[in-house]
Amino acid sequence: MTTTAAQTSFTSALHPERQVRATNHVGMILALVSFSMMFAGLFYSYGLLRIRAMAWPPPGVPEAPIVVPTIITVLMLGSSISLELARKRLREGSVAAFHRLAMAAIILGTLFIGLQAGVWVELWEAGLTLAIGPYASIFYFLTTFHALHVLAGLAILVWMYVAAPRAPHPELRESRAHLSAMFWHFVGAVWLIIFSLVYVF
Amino acid sequence: MAVPENAYDQLQAVHHEPTTFIAKYIWSGDHKVIAKQFLWGGLIFLLLGGLQAMFIRWQWAYPGQPVPVLGQIFFSDSGGIITPGHYTSLFTSHGLIMIFWAITPMMIGAFGNLTIPLMIGARDMAFPLLNTLSFWTWFLSGLMVLASFMVPYGTAAAGWTTYPPLSGNAGTPGWGQSLFVLAIFTTGTATIMGGVNYITTVIRLRAPGMTWDRIPLTVWGQFLTAILNVLFVPVLAGGGLLLLLDRWFGTSFYVAGALAGESAGDPILFQHLFWIFGHPEVYILILPAWGFIGDFVSFFSRKPAYWYKGSVWAMTAVSIMSAVVYGHHMYTTGMAPLLGKSFMLLTLIISVPAELLFLNWLHTIYHGSMRKTVPMMFALGAIFVFGSGGLTGLPLATISTDLYLHATMFVVGHFHLTMASAAFLATFGAIYFWFPKMFGTMMNDRLARLHFWFSFIGLNGVFIGQMIAGYAGQPRRLYDPFQYAFTEQLLGINQITSYFAFFLAAGQIFFVINWFANIFGKREPCEQNPWKVGTLEWSVGNPTPVYNFAKIPIVTCGPHEYSNPECIEKLGKDWQGQWETLDGSEPKLPDPVVVGHHHHEEDDVTDETAPAEE
């Protein structure tokens, strides 16, 4: 049996932190793939229910707003951009700037949740209740499930705010921020899909 | 404890021996301990699931008659008689328990954990804490299952397939069904945690020289299973979550017909989500078994695994295709004909890589020097049942024949042969094979062979009997199958089948005795490599130290180097360990090559302990 084959892991073996970082990244990617598959199943459900429905939305249902959801989409995008800038500043070594930008990302994410909750309340009071049927069910569930992931992401960002600058090695500092960012951007990407499916089309 | 010299050793911490009871047995982080936790847990649920199967078989052999002795304990509310309500819960929980709480923890939780790090030359999994959490999450799910039996209205009763609307509130009211679905969600989470861990470990922590074409087939089986788990368990989680929402919050994802409100959901949606998971799940439950079989037939024929790469490609092809064949469970739901026919074509095609894999096993044992050891007997038994059962999948894959065979005992016999029996036999083979690695002694050979024969004969008798009944048209899941003019005459074959089932159950006593006697009895430790095989786990001491390898090994060859004439001549034995060279020299570290860079002489590491600048 031959013994060639790129041994990149061996090279990084000489730099243990890089090895650990790479391993954590693989783990996070796999976890995100898993979560994506769950959302994929839910989007599949949305598609099937919509195709099989006589009319979508069903008659008599209050119209979904577009202004506030667009605003919160922009907020999410802004939050992700802020986070990437934060990571860049951390790589350059300016922890104070990192903290400012990370806090901005957290605040924008929190605003997202708040405004999203507002949309729910407005729609519920306008008559979009679960008694309507699957249209209401999938709307509330997709957005709620996503919001739960936003909350988890906010918790991760708070952890990152505190723990990333405190990591013992620069590699690990960058890694903590990168892993957190991966999750946050994932949550943002899922939102873009939900926004398109539920509000736009 | 040896001082690690190899630069590779800096990567993986050398565990210290645990001192407290909690650190040793409860919250361990050591993959070998977690493996044992899963194995014990799985065996206990296997007993429960098996008991439920025996009750079902009793009811079919003696419909409406009180179950002797055990009836008073389990069905005391009806005088020991199994009622229709009991019966629906029995077959539901039998299926769910066997899949998620018996086979999965034993074959994947236990043997994935035990074999992966040891066979690839790692000290532990990539994420030991996640590993511990995975076990305790599974344990929590097991508690939920047990709790579901104790609530009013009883446990889940809508079949393991849990189709709504029967699994909704109107069809199966009460906490039992909900708890079980929640338990499935929870165990699914544990499985995903484990899957992420296994995949990362195989990708990142292989010892130097352990290239992808030198990994044992056991590890390939676990790796591919983990990928399928990570991809498809979440879809089940989604589908199950929507069901719980329907049950608890009045959503209408699956509500239709008279129960629907202003607009209806779609019960078939659940079937899609369920089977997108469900079909890969059957491969999840067989890939590790294929891995064990592939390795054992090589080890015990003293011969390389025939066309190793072909086997790997076949297992990979089956895994990839597993998601696109799921519709064959839904042929009779009124799906669009073109869709149905596509599923039929793909399902027929997926049989080809499976056939190829099977042929490779047959070629391996042919012209070998077969040692009929206990693990080999179990592997041969698994090949037999998998071959028989797999063949019967063909008329089920085909739509027109499935119009007759769907929902008959033919289906039940088919999947119990291919999935349950093959996984059962392969997993027990694995237990006997790796028992010395886990517990330091060998299991008793005679008891093991009795266990094998009772199990093999019993399994074949039961499931071939079921296929005969199914061919004659007996539908599945019937409390009293003999209500119809076309099934009344099948009481006899059902009774015979039940006797085989009781025979199977009786034979498990040999395993139980063997298991307890050798774990808890005073026994001499056996030699380090009793099976004389070359995979890495046999290169370390008995008992295995907590850190596995004092020095991370450097791998020199594949896992199936048996009867190499050069090896027989130079090493004086018919097997080459993956850590051994033929000329007796020290294995060399492979050249470090950085992807994307040109290889410069000055980049070669000559001094192993000094990190090179990059």
Added chain:
Amino acid sequence: MDFIKRLQLSWTRLGALLVLWGLPVDVFAAVEKETGYDMPRDVSLDGHRITWLINITMWFLVILFVIMVAWMAIAMFKHDENHPAEYDHGDAGRQIAVAMSISAVIFLVVDGNLYINAMKDLDEVFWNFSDVEKNPDTVRIEVNAHQWAWDARYVGPDGEWNTADDPVTLNDIRVPVNRPILLQLTSSDVIHAFNLPNMRIKTDAVPGTMAPLWFQAKETGEFDIACAEHCGSFHYKMKGRLTVLSQEDYEAWVGEISHQSALAYNPDDADAHWGWPWKEL
């Protein structure tokens, strides 16, 4: 509805049931029991295709099984520990070609036979509903499954579905011999499945959807209708009776049932109006 009317209704329904029992077919003749382990009697026009395909496939499988067992036996007993093992990785080009060829042959013969015949059978018969719809001889029946019985509805002399003159029966479907029978199935509660072993076919009855099924009987007699999807505790008892009659007997029966159903018709009973306008396929 006031008490007197309700009483009248019950008596009328009871009367209808009594009349049903007195009809020209001896309903106390039970369905003929099967003996042995063969498939149930096939009384359908096209079921033989399924029977043949299953049986020939089983023969192929038996042949492959025997080869497998023989191969394993040789390996176990002739190539045992006294036989020297061949150091052969099996990855030479020629060996790979042989392995792939064996797989291909099995696939093309067994799977190929299954595929070609199934496609033909589905397109010509089992999933060919448009020809049956167009056939003027076709008898149409709507079936509503529910826990734990089968409601069946015929169209009645006025040609409109879900009206007062629709013959409606419980667990009792009667059809004429030698004419295509086209069913539309649904359920009002959970998923059931309508299974006619003597016609070799079945289809699910799913709430909220309509699924079609068709067959043609070539013999008279009485046969079981079984439920083939777990639908609750009494799934095992969800037995119906399919009776195949001569044309004259069928017309007499369906006329009488239509008459009785019209008498028993209650415009306020929403559950009884489960029928739907026939969905053209």
